Amino acid sequence: SAVISQKPSRDICQRGTSLTIQCQVDSQVTMMFWYRQQPGQSLTLIATANQGSEATYESGFVIDKFPISRPNLTFSTLTVSNMSPEDSSIYLCSVGQAREQYFGPGTRLTVT
């Protein structure tokens, strides 16, 4: 298993600003995943982050809006840019391959 921490745990942001979420893992992992979960909903994959290469984004998510960094095998950041109230959600990072995934505690973002 892996222990994952995320910062910040929650934030309230103004429309038009950006927030960077950090994800730290206690072991080296090849792939890290960023998900969004809106209240009462399932998980939606935003992108997959591999170290040393550009992130792979899912349909409906673009790099300009959700830039991702992956500087090493234990750390990644997701930035939510030019925020609007529709970006209010929980953002989760996770690690794991096909067998099981481990999630960070999440970042609860509210955009006003």
Add this chain to the structure above:
Amino acid sequence: GQQVMQIPQYQHVQEGEDFTTYCNSSTTLSNIQWYKQRPGGHPVFLIQLVKSGEVKKQKRLTFQFGEAKKNSSLHITATQTTDVGTYFCAGLPRDSNYQLIWGAGTKLIIKP
């Protein structure tokens, strides 16, 4: 597109009653995973099923994977207050290396 249908969306039970949630995939899966998300928490991995017709038990929880590897169920016997939360299935399509398809989740609510 590929999807996993999960029903019901909610299930209200009296403590001590049984609970079941079902997942049905539009495509054949390599494996299916189950996660539990407590209110305010993040998804936590419960189990992975790989083999056709597989049945696994964890105390009061019984997990099944269909013969065609397209459907799965989770059954909880004699629910307790600690079982409250949302249960998600997540399937790995045969043609995918890592990208899971998540069900919508079933929320288990214990009636007061």
